[in-house]
Amino acid sequence: MNHVTVIGTGITKFGTMADKSLKQLLLEASFEALKEAGFPTVDAVFIGNFMSGPLANQEILGSLIAHDLGLGPIPTAKMEGACASGGIAFRHACExxxxxxxNTVLVAGGEKMKQADTNVVTSAINAxxxxxxxxxxxxxxxxxxFGLVANRYFYETEASKKHxxxxxxxxxxxxxQNSIAQYRDPVALEEILAARMITEPLGLFDCSPITDGAAAVILSRGQSGIRVIASSQASGPTQAQEVEDLLTIGAIKKSAELAYEQAGLGPDDIDVIELHDCFSMTEILAYEALGLAARSEGWKLLENGDTKHGGKIPVxxxxxxLSRGHPIGATGIAQIYQVVQQLRGTACNQVDGARIGLAQNLGGTGSYSTVHIFSNGR
Amino acid sequence: MNHVTVIGTGITKFGTMADKSLKQLLLEASFEALKEAGFPTVDAVFIGNFMSGPLANQEILGSLIAHDLGLGPIPTAKMEGACASGGIAFRHACExxxxxxxNTVLVAGGEKMKQADTNVVTSAINAxxxxxxxxxxxxxxxxxxFGLVANRYFYETEASKKHxxxxxxxxxxxxxQNSIAQYRDPVALEEILAARMITEPLGLFDCSPITDGAAAVILSRGQSGIRVIASSQASGPTQAQEVEDLLTIGAIKKSAELAYEQAGLGPDDIDVIELHDCFSMTEILAYEALGLAARSEGWKLLENGDTKHGGKIPVxxxxxxLSRGHPIGATGIAQIYQVVQQLRGTACNQVDGARIGLAQNLGGTGSYSTVHIFSNGR
Incomplete structure (x- = not known):
């Protein structure tokens, strides 16, 4: 991938946005991205979204956003791939x-989940x-x-709830340190370990929350900006009972291999990563599937502090x-937002001198994964 | 567009399919299409669907179909653009x-609407x-x-309910004559005119029904088959109050212009058309937007019998x-299915010697339109 650059980014506050509709959130993020890009002529709009139909009786997000932003009668679509909807929409724009x-595509992802009863949201997620x-x-x-997977992980390794x-x-x-994050109160390890159980062994802090929010990027052909140097997608089994190895998320592994090959890089070349920590367990499995550690050894990275500042690859x-929040359709774009800020040198929790960044977005229990690798050309 | 051909087609019966899930309908149509194409290696799966989230608590249709057909860990996505979801999925595959x-993409569209209460379905459509x-x-x-539009049409023209x-x-x-159609009982003009009113002036037969069904096609690069010679998409206002001219569906007009330009053809070159008659009124407006008649003169084609066998362009x-049925996500693919059969010479209601066919798929009240033009190369 040689021609695609990110020339604008936008994001809303993540959390409970009671006074804004999903459309308003998407418009807010999209407008910010368009403004940053200098209001270019946009050729198409792709939206990542998962549950606006059941939760808000709202589809046609593509044409709503294009029309309300006055972008003209351009092609638009919503893309759905569960929690990877944002990554999939981004990938289609790249391709x-x-x-x-x-030449220029607006990709926005958004979800508004907090207006519905938790049981309604949980049921909608099960789609x-x-x-x-x-x-x-x-x-x-x-x-x-993911609780089941964690139990298996503990059985096969020396990892524990502490990890x-x-x-x-x-x-x-x-x-x-992230001004748009949903949860910004400091917590202690003991508090996390003592929190109420959701599904053994996953406690409250091990599970991503229900969130409202949106994020957007403007992609361009050939203009200066943060370059997209790899864009890949893979799929996997849709049922736990069909997963060959519970400790390997095949779709992540496959999409990572494809992306590394495309970029001509390996995990050691990456300076900063946003990956899909829908559960704390999933982050450890993603370390392994992305090649940061061997199978069943991802937990060791935590013991060494490898995946935070001062370590090998801050993640x-x-x-x-888990703490910025997980507005499902927005997540894939929000990850890319953060990687782009890192490569521009304008991120919260900036990684000094970051040159290459990776964003990995998962959908379902392993049904979809996208991987995008970015470079600031330095 | 020079390289894309349709090498396989499949369709289910349209109507009430109480004993089959949406996944089963999609698998049935997809399997038929794969079989017809000789079971090629498939590189990606795109699904057109609108309301499986709210009606069946089922998303991730892309990976479900890819996985259940054993196609491997390939990229997949669902595309949504209301009733144009099928056309949009097809267009993405073409591009x-x-x-x-x-090289090879399976595009399937499907919807299962009959299992829910009519009020639930109507509400879901309003998304x-x-x-x-x-x-x-x-x-x-x-x-x-569309009732409002029909009233305006009657006000501006000499057309009436009879048209x-x-x-x-x-x-x-x-x-x-179509073995998969939902409604196959002959009716008389008087019966249609006397049917119960839905929204003045649209009676029961003027409105497309609620339908279960799926359709699928296999698209290929460079193989022999029915060629896709144009693929276009446009969008338009999402609210009636923002439509500049109620008698012109701008998205259809724009997408048609783009497609004709791409194919180097005009409406006179087309031998057979499938267009989006979600209401009888919409068919007349589509005649005009596709250039078969001038604005406010589409109704005259019916008086002359221009759009049936023996006339200029059977539609x-x-x-x-209206009568084959409208399983929303399937519709765009089902239209293409019929055009492809026409160009192969194997259609129900075959148009003798048909060489060039067009399929037009509308979403929302005018939010989306896709146009595809096909040639059998003769």
Whole structure:
């Protein structure tokens, strides 16, 4: 991928945005991104969103945003791939620009989840499982799935709840410094370990929250900006019972391999990463699938402090899904927002001299993963 | 567009499919298309769907279909653009193949609407309007919008309910011959005119029904098959109050102009058309927007029999949305299915010697339109 650059970024506050509709959130982030890019002529709009149909009786987000921003009768679409909807929308824009179909594309992701009852939201999230499967019908949920995986991880390794808590602590410490993050109050390791249980062994701080928010980027062909040097996507089994190895998220692994190959780089070349920590357990599995550690050894990175400032590769300097928040359709774009700020040198929790950044976005229990690698050309 | 061909097609029965889930319908159509194409290696799967979230608590259709068909860890996504979701998914596949990103793509569209209460379905359909707008909050619905347009049409022209009925009659006569159509019983013009009112002046036969069904196509790069010679998309206002001219659906007009330019053809070169007759009124407006007639003169084509066999360009030989049925996400692909059969010479209601065909798919009240033009190379 040689021609695609990010020339504008925008993001809203993440949290409870009671007085703003999803459309308003998307417009706010999109306007900020357009302004930063100098209000270019936009050729297409792609939206990442997962649950605005059931929660807000609102689809057609693509044409709503294009029309309300006065962008003209341009092509638009919403892309859905569960929690990877944002990454997928971004990837489609990259491919279309690289191919020369469009010169400039607005990609926005957003979700408004806080207006509905938690049970309604939880049920809507379960649309990212196979409704025809016995495991969904038997009551398996996302915390249930990743709890199950964590138990298996503890069985096969020397990792424990303490390592999960170390992920949650690291990401909260980063979120404290991120002005748009949902949870910015400092917490202590003991508080995380003592928090109420959601699904054994995942406590409250091990699970990403329900969040409102939106993020947007403007992608361009050939203009100066942060370069997209790899864009990949892979899929995987949609049911736990079909996963070959519970400790390997195949879609992440495959999408990472494709992206590294495309960029001609390996994990050692990356300076900063945003990855999909929907649960603290998922961050550790993503370390392994992204090649930062061997299978079943990701937990050791936490013991060494490898994935925070001063370590090898700071991960989730935004605060991650766990503390910045997880407005589902926005997440993939919010990750890219943070990586772009890092490569511009304007991020919260700036990594000094960061040159190459990676964003990884997961959908379902492993149904989708996108990986994007960025360079500031230095 | 020079490289894209359709090498496989599949479609399910349209109607009430009580014993099949949406996934099963999509798998059935996809399998038929793959079989027809000789089970090629598939590089990506795009799904057109609008309301499986609210109606079936089922998203992640892309990875479900890819995984259940054993296609490997390939990229997949669902595309949403209201009733144009199928056309949009198809267009993305065309662009990706033309650009050389993929060689072979499965595009499937589907919707399962009959399992829910009509009020629930009607409400879910209204997600294709702007939830923040006063007109949606005031109760404007899709039959309401197109009824309003029909009243204006009658005011500005000499057209009457009889012309709407002639659309419904023509399409029903075609559906009688289509083995997968939802409504195959012959009706008389008088019966259509006397049917119960839905929204003045639109009676029961003027409105497309609620339908279950799926359709699929395999697109390929460079293989022999029906060629895609133009693929375009445009958007338009999302609210009635913002439409400049109620009798012109700008998105259709714009997408048609782009497609004709791309193909180097005009409306006179087309032998057969499938267009988006979500209401009988919409078919007449689409005649005009596609350039088959001037503004406010589309109704005259019906008086002359121009849009049926023996006339200039037979339209909706499948029975159209009105009688073949309108499973929302499937519609754009089902239209393409019929055009491809026409160009192969294997269609129901075959148009003798058809060489060039066009498919036009509308989303919202005019928020999205796609136009695809096909050639059999003869």
């Amino acid at each position: 279309m620009i690289e191919a020369g179909v469009y 990212a499982m196979d409704t025809d499967s016995n495991e969904k019908m038997a009551g398996l949920s996302f915390p249930g799935f 999960l808590a170390m992920v949650a602590l690291k990401n909260r410490e980063y979120a404290v 989730n300097t935004s605060g991650g899904l | 990706m193949i033309e650009a050389g990103v993929y 294709a309007m702007d939830t923040d707008s006063n007109e949606k909050m005031a109760g404007l619905s899709f039959p309401g919008f 709407l009925a002639m659309v419904a009659l023509k399409n029903r006569e075609y559906a009688v 909706n030989t499948s029975g159209g949305l």
